Amino acid sequence: MLFVVFVSIPLLLFILSHKSNVSHPNLPPGKMGFPIIGESLEFLSAGRKGYPEKFIYDRIAKYSSQVFKTCILGQPTTVVCGAAGNKFLFSNENKLVTSWWPDSVNKIFPSSTQTSSKEESKKMRKLLPNLLKPESLQRYVGMMDTIAQRHLEDCWEGKQQVTVLPLAKMYTFWIACKVFLSIDDPEHVAKLAHPFNDLASGIISIPIDLPGTSFNRGIRASKWIRKELVSIIQQRKVDLAGNRALRAHDMLSHMLLTTDEDGQYMKETDIADKIMGLLIGGHDTASAVITFIVKYLAELPHIYQEVLKEQMEIVKWKRPRELLNWNDIQKMKYSWNVACEVLRLAPPLQGAFREAIKDFNFAGFHIPKGWKLYWSASSTHRNPECFLDPEKFDPTRFVGAGPAPYTFVPFGGGPRMCPGKEYARMEILVFMHNLVKRFSWEKLIPDEKIIVDPIPIPAKQLPIHLFHHQKNI
Numbered sequence: 391m392l393f394v395v396f397v398s399i400p401l402l403l404f405i406l407s408h409k410s411n412v413s414h415p416n417l418p419p420g421k422m423g424f425p426i427i428g429e430s431l432e433f434l435s436a437g438r439k440g441y442p443e444k445f446i447y448d449r450i451a452k453y454s455s456q457v458f459k460t461c462i463l464g465q466p467t468t469v470v471c472g473a474a475g476n477k478f479l480f481s482n483e484n485k486l487v488t489s490w491w492p493d494s495v496n497k498i499f500p501s502s503t504q505t506s507s508k509e510e511s512k513k514m515r516k517l518l519p520n521l522l523k524p525e526s527l528q529r530y531v532g533m534m535d536t537i538a539q540r541h542l543e544d545c546w547e548g549k550q551q552v553t554v555l556p557l558a559k560m561y562t563f564w565i566a567c568k569v570f571l572s573i574d575d576p577e578h579v580a581k582l583a584h585p586f587n588d589l590a591s592g593i594i595s596i597p598i599d600l601p602g603t604s605f606n607r608g609i610r611a612s613k614w615i616r617k618e619l620v621s622i623i624q625q626r627k628v629d630l631a632g633n634r635a636l637r638a639h640d641m642l643s644h645m646l647l648t649t650d651e652d653g654q655y656m657k658e659t660d661i662a663d664k665i666m667g668l669l670i671g672g673h674d675t676a677s678a679v680i681t682f683i684v685k686y687l688a689e690l691p692h693i694y695q696e697v698l699k700e701q702m703e704i705v706k707w708k709r710p711r712e713l714l715n716w717n718d719i720q721k722m723k724y725s726w727n728v729a730c731e732v733l734r735l736a737p738p739l740q741g742a743f744r745e746a747i748k749d750f751n752f753a754g755f756h757i758p759k760g761w762k763l764y765w766s767a768s769s770t771h772r773n774p775e776c777f778l779d780p781e782k783f784d785p786t787r788f789v790g791a792g793p794a795p796y797t798f799v800p801f802g803g804g805p806r807m808c809p810g811k812e813y814a815r816m817e818i819l820v821f822m823h824n825l826v827k828r829f830s831w832e833k834l835i836p837d838e839k840i841i842v843d844p845i846p847i848p849a850k851q852l853p854i855h856l857f858h859h860q861k862n863i
């Protein structure tokens with residue numbers, strides 16, 4: 391039986407993928423690789439070696455084209471590279487393409503298979519605005535500052551050495567738990583945080599559900615988290631019914647109290663999946679950015695000094711113990727340019743998929759309906775046509791008008807652009823403020839390797855030596 395499954399399905403897919411080549415002679419150049427897995431191993435392993443853009447650059451060079459075909463994560467896919475490709479995909483959302491996530495995502499978030507991902511995203515976008523609009527976020531600055539201070543006092547103060555990535559995750563996860571679920575008991579936050587690491591690796595993995603695979607660990611983690619979230623949701627329902635929870639105070643209450651066009655409330659499992667998506671989006675990405683900020687500031691002391699200067703100017707005008715506010719965030723211009731340069735060189739999301747909803751042509755090639763398309767932040771950001779001397783860390787690129795349209799795309803673009811951008815900006819800047827105010831630091835592993843799985847991280851999670859400032863700074 392196993393033999394039949396392992397031999398006949400790949401054969402069928404192989405024949406089908408080659409059939410589509412034959413029926414569409416003008417497909418982009420490229421090769422489809424092995425049956426089922428296609429070129430997924432090369433795609434994933436380029437990331438794990440720390441150079442996700444290499445998969446793309448090798449093929450651009452080989453086929454001398456800004457667009458090529460491949461088969462990744464079980465799907466015939468056209469990869470578009472550079473600003474023109476990004477513009478095309480971002481401006482044709484729901485006209486020629488629609489958002490698509492790999493099978494692994496649908497298995498990890500099963501409720502999203504009940505309706506199309508387009509429908510799910512529409513629902514999500516309806517729910518998010520009140521909470522993630524800059525105007526509404528302003529009231530979170532003080533809360534983020536309080537959490538940053540508590541986190542640094544508990545986990546960094548008094549230490550000579552710390553490992554940055556797990557601590558950055560603790561900080562961003564704590565904020566996400568507070569904003570979305572009103573949970574801020576550190577023990578409860580820590581219990582929820584643990585399985586999220588397996589979840590992120592499982593999302594962008596080869597969808598083979600066997601013990602020991604990333605995909606299998608991701609599914610198990612998602613089941614555990616969903617169960618936890620459903621019990622939190624049930625408790626909140628009881629609290630709301632007994633008026634013990636503030637109405638629409640956080641994302642969870644907002645979801646429980648909002649009905650769709652037919653007056654239906656969302657199901658508990660759907661709410662759990664949405665909250666899980668926000669907890670992933672809301673902490674893994676920003677914690678990776680914070681970790682790379684710490685890395686680059688250790689490597690580039692002159693940039694650290696400029697950030698420190700800007701942040702101490704803000705401190706100068708504050709009363710003792712006064713929390714940061716929205717105006718302070720607006721003053722952190724240089725610090726945000728540094729964060730943007732980190733987002734350029736180490737974008738947490740390497741890119742994302744779309745699906746062709748009809749046949750169309752791009753760059754003179756035929757893209758058949760149903761094919762997947764992939765746009766890539768990492769390869770655009772290191773493309774010398776988009777950024778002069780792309781390997782150089784230079785925050786001044788973001789001064790004035792900044793990079794050309796569609797070249798700097800860490801948050802995507804068009805209608806699917808990340809709705810959490812402003813939230814991420816705030817929690818990153820609040821952290822930078824509190825960190826440089828207290829410490830300078832050195833890397834303990836000078837040439838620590840970077841891996842991308844699926845988010846870029848230093849292979850040993852960035853251990854550093856901390857130096858506490860004298861109290862009079």
Ligand code: HEM
Nearest residue numbers: 511671672675676738739742800801802806808809810814
């Ligand atoms: C530095 C941090 C972040 C980065 C780099 C980032 C990046 C991205 C990118 C590139 C996309 C678009 C994917 C596509 O084109 O299909 C996206 C979508 C999304 N992000 Fe973020 N994100 C970050 C933080 C956040 C945060 C903090 C939240 C939530 C609070 C969030 C929630 C979402 C959601 C819900 C979507 C899906 C939007 C849709 O499908 O319409 N993200 N993010």
